[in-house]
Amino acid sequence: MAHALPPSPLAARAGRPLVGRIRVPGDKSISHRSLMFGAVTVGETRIDGLLEAEDVLGTATAMRALGATVTRDGDGRWRVTGLGVGGLLEPEGVLDFGNAGTGSRLAMGLIGGHAVAATFVGDASLSRRPMGRVLDPLRQMGVAVIARAGDRLPLTLKGPQTALPITYRVPMPSAQVKSAVLLAGLNAPGVTTVIEPVATRDHTERMLLGFGADLTVEIGAAGERIIRLTGRPELKPQTIVVPGDPSSAAFAVVAGLIVPGSDVTIENVLLNPLRTGLFTTLIEMGADLTIENPRRSGGEEVGDVRVRASRLTGVVVPPERAPSMIDEYPILAVAAAFAQGPTVMEGLEELRVKESDRLAAVARGLAANGVEAREGESSLTVLGRGTGPIGGGTVVTDLDHRIAMAFLVLGLAADRPVTIDDSAVMATSFPSFRSLMEGLGGEFADA
Numbered sequence: 001m002a003h004a005l006p007p008s009p010l011a012a013r014a015g016r017p018l019v020g021r022i023r024v025p026g027d028k029s030i031s032h033r034s035l036m037f038g039a040v041t042v043g044e045t046r047i048d049g050l051l052e053a054e055d056v057l058g059t060a061t062a063m064r065a066l067g068a069t070v071t072r073d074g075d076g077r078w079r080v081t082g083l084g085v086g087g088l089l090e091p092e093g094v095l096d097f098g099n100a101g102t103g104s105r106l107a108m109g110l111i112g113g114h115a116v117a118a119t120f121v122g123d124a125s126l127s128r129r130p131m132g133r134v135l136d137p138l139r140q141m142g143v144a145v146i147a148r149a150g151d152r153l154p155l156t157l158k159g160p161q162t163a164l165p166i167t168y169r170v171p172m173p174s175a176q177v178k179s180a181v182l183l184a185g186l187n188a189p190g191v192t193t194v195i196e197p198v199a200t201r202d203h204t205e206r207m208l209l210g211f212g213a214d215l216t217v218e219i220g221a222a223g224e225r226i227i228r229l230t231g232r233p234e235l236k237p238q239t240i241v242v243p244g245d246p247s248s249a250a251f252a253v254v255a256g257l258i259v260p261g262s263d264v265t266i267e268n269v270l271l272n273p274l275r276t277g278l279f280t281t282l283i284e285m286g287a288d289l290t291i292e293n294p295r296r297s298g299g300e301e302v303g304d305v306r307v308r309a310s311r312l313t314g315v316v317v318p319p320e321r322a323p324s325m326i327d328e329y330p331i332l333a334v335a336a337a338f339a340q341g342p343t344v345m346e347g348l349e350e351l352r353v354k355e356s357d358r359l360a361a362v363a364r365g366l367a368a369n370g371v372e373a374r375e376g377e378s379s380l381t382v383l384g385r386g387t388g389p390i391g392g393g394t395v396v397t398d399l400d401h402r403i404a405m406a407f408l409v410l411g412l413a414a415d416r417p418v419t420i421d422d423s424a425v426m427a428t429s430f431p432s433f434r435s436l437m438e439g440l441g442g443e444f445a446d447a
């Protein structure tokens, strides 16, 4: 795992325009779910374009430990032969989820619905993130939990003989919490209901329907989403084609907008409307961003995203947009650093419990590079391009891949190089970040 190695600093600096067409690796959310749903399906699920990054590889290892057969062909196609809903086996060792919030929390739901015990561990970042948000509903479903104070990793859970279907209103906008309850509900006899006051990414719902589950989504009187899942379905093996991850594409998109003279196309990007808040915001800022070749693939909207260098203007990003771009605020803050006038981002409380406290990390990284920003309790204001030079600083990544990549992009357009203290963290979600950006003309140097 990245954190066990000595840190490997990396610097990015401005050079020529970024030009070309790239494909980014597969979507992380869909990749985790493909492996997990395949593990509780009888028969062989095939996955093309699985994200081969540390977080998802950790989920593959965990599914093997639970008894599923998970293999990779020479041509990069993955195969999962599962055990059916209710069929998971008790793992022998601990399950190490590394840096992965999604992997660990969704697996807690999946395993919590089974009458097996499992111990979850992770890296220093994952071990400080709150797990009570998932454990609370699982306890209501009959899961026994032994955890450190504050419900942090490492922890052990044991699923009941028969999980209780519950009705659960998700208290914070979180697709991970929603998904954990639905995954536990898969093996609960009866109907599990999850109520989401604010819509979050809906890959669990779309994919469970694709696997043949009996699932409905109703919109309530106050606009809330009411998701009902009938437990103990017989899931049917699928062939899944994972589109490019918009959260990874985001780095090349913003780089193409802020490096003068650039023209970059990212092909085959997932464009699920619950994931595209960043693109909406950039267009509002004046970005020359177009979607080419829009199409559907595997039950999801996809397209090619083309950007050309643009003069950006600061905007106010409304809090209700946050769930559709929750992982993209660090890179939006970088775009905002090159905009004319302030960009105000609100409703960001969830950023404090990601791989790092991203509100603080972004504000610190900008300050280290001469960009003025104001950090509020749950908001961030980036004042935009001032008169002084941008860059020249070193950014503390604190085991956070998105902080690392966002600030390297800052360096590609800054007046002075920007250094991150550890580039290994990018392996969490986007191991090919550096080579893809170099292919477009980006300049990096080991520092």
Ligand SMILES: O=C(O)C1=C[C@@H](OP(=O)(O)O)[C@@H](O)[C@H](O)C1
Residues within 6 Å of the ligand: 028, 029, 030, 101, 102, 173, 174, 175, 176, 177, 179, 201, 326, 327, 350
């Ligand atoms: O369900 C998912 O795949 C994810 C949900 C989001 O987390 P939250 O549910 O904590 O908002 C997001 O930040 C994460 O990268 C992936």
Ligand SMILES: C=C(OP(=O)(O)O)C(=O)O
Residues within 6 Å of the ligand: 099, 100, 101, 102, 103, 327, 354, 355, 402, 429
């Ligand atoms: C928050 C993220 O991931 P996770 O919660 O899965 O660790 C992310 O990838 O930005």
